Amino acid sequence: MRDRLGEHAGPEKGGLTGPNPVDRGKFGSKIHLITERTGLPLSVGISGANLHDSQALEPLVRGIPPIRSRRGRRRRRPGKLHADKGYDYAHLRKWLRQRGIKHRIARRGIESSQRLGRHRWTIERTMAWLAGCRRLHRRYERKADHFLAFTSIACTLICYRRLAN
Known part of the structure; x- marks a missing residue:
């Protein structure tokens, strides 16, 4: 920044890089997804881009429909859940x-996400x-209900394409 005399006055208080790159005031929406082992979607949800991922885990797990098993009652919850570092909170682990x-x-801060790579690729493939x-x-719909319906x-x-083959 230059002052009136043309001399360099140094950076402003905010810096020259602009707003904070990890600022949570983002526009847009995120798709949250729980799949089974082969990548078939079980539960889907959307949220604003400024909402932290960990807040979407409980509604997604509750939204899993009953799964038919070969014997006994239908299962209402998964046996195991793999998640990345965004879901590392004590209250979620306890829940x-x-x-x-x-x-x-x-x-x-302890483990790298590399070990989850063998499980995470199924989610990434479904997101692709x-x-x-x-x-x-690109989201064209203004209403979240419409976007969730298209999702x-x-x-x-x-599911139809995967199960038809």
Whole structure:
């Protein structure tokens, strides 16, 4: 920055880089997804881009429909849950433990996410399938209900294509 005399006055208080790159005041929306082992979507949800990922875990787990098993009653919860560092909070671990769900969550500052790579690629592949839908690649709908409906339709198409083969 130059003052009136043309001499360099130094950086302003905010710095020259602009706003903080990890600022949570972002626009847009995120798609949250729980899949089974092969990548079939079980539960889907959307949230604002400024909402932390950890706040979406409980509604997603509650939204898993009953799963038919070969014997006995239908299962209402998964046996194991793999998650990345964004879900490493004591209250989430306790909540999963109370429901009898074994969790494998990478710990912040201790473990790298590399070990979860063999499980995480199924989620990334399903997210890539969702990104192939034009209506989901860029959000055109103003109402969240409409965007969630298109996301659910895309998940239904993914399930149909995977199970039809």
